[in-house]
Amino acid sequence: MLRTGLFFDPYSASRLFTLCTVSPFSTSLECARKLFDQIPQPNIYTWNTLIRAYASSSDPIQCFFIFNQMLCQCSDPPNKYTFPFLIKAGSEILGLLEGQVIHGMAVKMSLDSDVFILNSLVHFYSTCGDLDQAYKVFLMIPKKDVVSWNSMITAFVQAGCLEEALELFQRMQGEGMRPNDVTTVSVISVCAKKLNLKLGRWIHSFIEKNKIEMSLILSNAMLDMYTKCGSLEQAKILYDKMPEKDVVSLTTMLVGYAQSGEFATARKFFNAMTSQDITAWNSLISAYEQSGHPKEALALFNELQLSKNAKPDQVTLVSTLSACAQLGAMDLGGWIHVYVKKQGLKWNCHLTTSLIDMYAKCGDLEKALEVFRSSKQKDVYVWSAMIAGLAMHGRGRDAIDIFVRMQESGVKPNAVTFTNVLSACSHAGLVEEGRLYFNQMQPVYGVTPQVKHYACMVDVLGRAGLLEEANGFIEKMPIIPGASVWGALLAACKTHGNVGLAENAFNRLIDLEPRNHGAYVMLSNIYAKFGLWNGVTRLRKRMRDFGIKKEPGCSSIEVDGSVHEFLVGDNSHPLCKKVYLKLDEILLNLKSVGYIADKSHLLQDVEEEDMKDQALYLHSEKLAIAYGLISIRSPVPIRIVKNLRVCGDCHSVAKLISKLYDREILLRDRYRFHHFKEGNCSCMDYW
DNA sequence: GTAGGGTTAG
Structure with missing residues (x-):
């Protein structure tokens, strides 16, 4: 093209350039950029194409620099095609400010009735966390198309507003808009999140009745819904019928089987993949770690390190650190800490939280504090993990100090935080503080106490020997006391020796969890303490009859x-x-x-x-x-x-x-x- | 004469 001079024809040059930007090779963007720089007078189309290429690259921030350059160098002003690409780049970098500037420019150029630009903005504001603004834009779209509805439904789903998403799904049909496969992907994922199998089945038949195309993504979303809702059988039936499957389909099945404890089958899906990507590894590792098999999780992590196709990422390390924490494996945990630094992996709050948790549970509270102090970003879980760490080491006062500092830094405590604060009070014998924070939960912080908080409070009172108060506290509970509440009282009765209350707590606990061996052992210990050997014998017989075994010490x-x-x-x-x-x-x-x-x-x-x-x-x-x-x-x-x-x-x-x-x-x-x-x-x- | 937005798995 250079030889014939065709390259200097703007139209021909831009065709060549476009081809280059859509090439799947990893170096093609660099190549396209070089090509672009040789085009004598790039027109608006060419500039737009360059911005589009960067918007879906690993370096989307470049779009804004290029846009700036374009404003200076291009004789044409930005047009309706320019904005969706820029807004997409804004979503990618979560740049609320950048996106707002672009939005403002679109308004000034009277392009704010273009449905493509507005749909992009709905998606943009929702990914940046501003759901209200997303909804405002949505309402302003004069002629909503199916993508407008889909964008808003997805925005609600991702913000966790599941009911609103379903409402909108109804409303779009009321306004004569036919849902398509993308719509139903979102709605099916609502069913999965709500664990609502009935609704999921209904959507499934809705899809069949309305002849909505069963795309691969939709099938995968449906597999996910069936496995999450506990219907592995239906997932398997669907899976066997799918004409095309990808790594997502296999991973979804893997997770389904792993979470119901069928690790052998889960492994079959893992092995059936042509190449296991990091998500597949993570799924299996986290399934092991979360179902009480931390050793298997670590074994898999070691296997992963020998693999050529996948490299550990943040998610892998979070699961692995949690397995280390369960086992007290601090050598490996510390190694992962170094690994993150060496590999230049980005720190996020999940990683920080699990690292603090690992060090605290492995006994190195100082290291946990060091990680905590040096972490730049602290969300509510990072703070809460530090409180829990101090709590389990008996440093109740320090835990409360952290709790106060957390609020000073503007982070609002949640249910997890209060569990940890109350646990700190119980381990350190801080009864007054425990009462205070428990009573403040709802009125001051707007966090409704759950069963676990009542159990913690019973523990605070019971451990301090205030057995009658603890018992009275349970009687006045506005929600049904769960097994954990009675368990806490029973444990307190063991420490402070109260047979009458213990027997009641035991019976209530056994009603709820007949096979709770810990309850039998505790009551038996209490009988033994008072020399009530008949009671011990009776309990022992009952355990034998029901085949209940004490968990062996390990x-x-x-x-x-x-x-x-x-x-x-x-x-x-x-x-x-x-x-x-x-x-x-x-x-x-x-x-x-x-x-x-x-x-x-x-x-x-x-x-x-x-x-x-x-x-x-x-x-x-x-x-x-x-x-x-x-x-x-x-x-x-x-x-x-x-x-x-x-x-x-x-x-x-x-x-x-x-x-x-x-x-x-x-x-x-x-x-x-x-x-x-x-x-x-x-x-x-x-x- | 070229083009744009929304979807699934950890």
Whole structure:
């Protein structure tokens, strides 16, 4: 074209240029840009095409620089085609200000009745979070087409206004507008979000009746709806009928099966993909992590690192950090912290939250605070995670301090925040503060207390020994007390010894959750404490009859990046002989300073009666501590995670070991952290 | 003589 001079014909040059911008090759945009710079007098069409190309690129902000250049260099003013591209760029960069400027220019140029520009603006304002403005623009569209309706319906769905979206769906039909496949994609996703299978089925038949095209995206949205609403069978039927499937279809099925615990089938869909993208990996990892299989999640994460096709992203790391937190795997957790920095991944609030949570749950509260202090963006979840971290370490006053500072910085507390604040009050014995914040929830903060908040409040009162007040509090509850509420009261009765209230709490709890083994163990412990052996026997028989088993105690410890688990009396560890030798040595040392095993904990233990003397000695946390002393060099602290609450004897032993062996021990049990140092525990024996 | 807006999975 250069040789023939055709390139200097503006029309021909712009055809070549357009071809270049739609090329799928990754370097084609650079190429197009170079080409553009050689076009002598780019016309308005050419400029628009360049802006369009950048609007859907990875660098949409360029659109505004180019637009500026265009205003200076192009003899034609921007036209109705220019604005949709710029508005799209505004949505991409979430640039509310930029978009508003563009909107203003369109108005000045009297282009604000163009349906394309207005539809773009509806989408733009909604992605920037200004739903009111989106709706105002929508109402001003003189001749709404199907895209106008779709844009507004989608805006409502994405803002979580599901009822409004359904209303609009009705209204568009009332005004004679026929929904298309895009409309029904949004409406089906409303059904998925509401978990409303009935409505989902109705929309499905609506689509068939109205002969709406079953696009691949619509089929995928429908698969998503059926799996989320718990109808895997219908999802499978639809899936088998789909003429075309893509990676989204497979991922949706994968998630459906993984979330109902059918991991083998989920893996089949995972393996059936020609190439597993990062979303597929994330789906499987998070399914494992969220259903109590953190070890499998970490194994998959390791597999992912060997994969050539996908690289971990922020979502992967959030799930993986959460798995680390569950296991107390701080080596890997810290490695991920470094990984994010090294890879230059963008920090977001999700990542910050899970990193704080990981450090706090692995026992390194200082690191958690460091991450918290250095984070630039703090949303309500970041603040709440820090409050929870301080709470589980017994630092109630500091937690409340953070709660106050959060409000000073203009972040409004939500239901999660209050759960954590109340938990901080309960762990630190701050009864007055607990009462105060609970009573302020609705009137001051507009957060309606849920069952979990009542349970926390019962815990605050009960732990402090105010059993009657806690019981009265439950009786006055305006909502039905759930199992967690009775569980909190029962636990308090165990700590402070009240058989009458305990029996009532137990019965109410068992009515709601007949197979709650924790309830049986707690009541049995209370009977044992008072020497009510008939009660113990009765309960034990009832457990046998119903086939209810106590959850076995399990402690885990991370050494050199791998997690070791110990069960009660475990013999499966390769180094178990050494562990038991170490344990003998420890107990001998402890006895020399006057330690006597507290056997009251033995009598209380329902399932372990056969093991009598051995049982205490074999508690999993003792095994894990012994293993830690063997394999972790001083002065690195020993970090243990236990699935149940630590027993009184293990608690005393850990205190003594911390002094005798001059080692810090961080033990996370089901409810909180115990930081043993120089013969004392951070919980000050209030737990 | 060239063109534009809205949709699914973590």
